[in-house]
Amino acid sequence: MKIYNTNQEIGCRILLILQIVKETYSIERIGYYDYFSLHFSDLKKTGESLHPSNPNHSAEIIIxxxxxxxxxxxxxxxxxxxPQYNSQGIKYQNTNLGNKIVDMFNNEYTKKYQYYVTEVDKIFSKMNEDKIRNYVNKNIGKWIGEFEKNEK
Incomplete structure (x- = not known):
């Protein structure tokens, strides 16, 4: 049975993001928040990451x-x-049921993920998607995994 990168796993993380930010977010912004919440050291060099950084992990942001x-x-x-439809496109928000589901999450991974989402939001909340996209495009080639660091 597959458990990683399933709709259920990623869906849980999306629910957590949307509950924390209390905003409507596009698919693109949700993707950025999820990526940097998992690989926080790509955003803050002094920070740790929730997931280990493997070779070419930055490709996740696109894939x-x-x-x-x-x-x-x-x-x-x-x-x-x-979904919420407006002149800027389609954005998403949790329903009341979605927030009730998130309230039932109570484990160490969830707490750490929530912490990283909050930290990512402190950095990106004042930036529009174009600025975040430009940051990603400018830096994506600089992010290397811990295994690649050890080879140098």
Whole structure:
């Protein structure tokens, strides 16, 4: 049974992000928050990361978009998030049921993930998506995994 990178796993992280930020976010912004919450040391060199950094881990930021879209559709189908349509496009927010589900999460991984989402939000909350995208495009080649660091 597959448990990693499933709609359920990524969906749980999306619910956590949207509950913490209390905003409507696009797929792109959700993806950035998820990536940097898992790989916080890519954002803050002095920070630790929740997940170990493997070789070429920065490719996740591009590859996971489709997976995040699937997880969002899964969450919509379960009534846990809802789309909001406006002139800027489609953004998503938790439903009351989605927030109640998140309130039941109570484990060490969830607490750490919530901490990192909060830290990412402190950095990105005042930035629009274009600025975040420019930051990512400018820096993506600089992020290397801990195994790559040891080879140098």
């Amino acid at each position: 996971k978009r489709h997976t995040i879209e699937n997880a969002i559709n899964f969450l919509i189908g379960k009534g846990l998030i809802e």
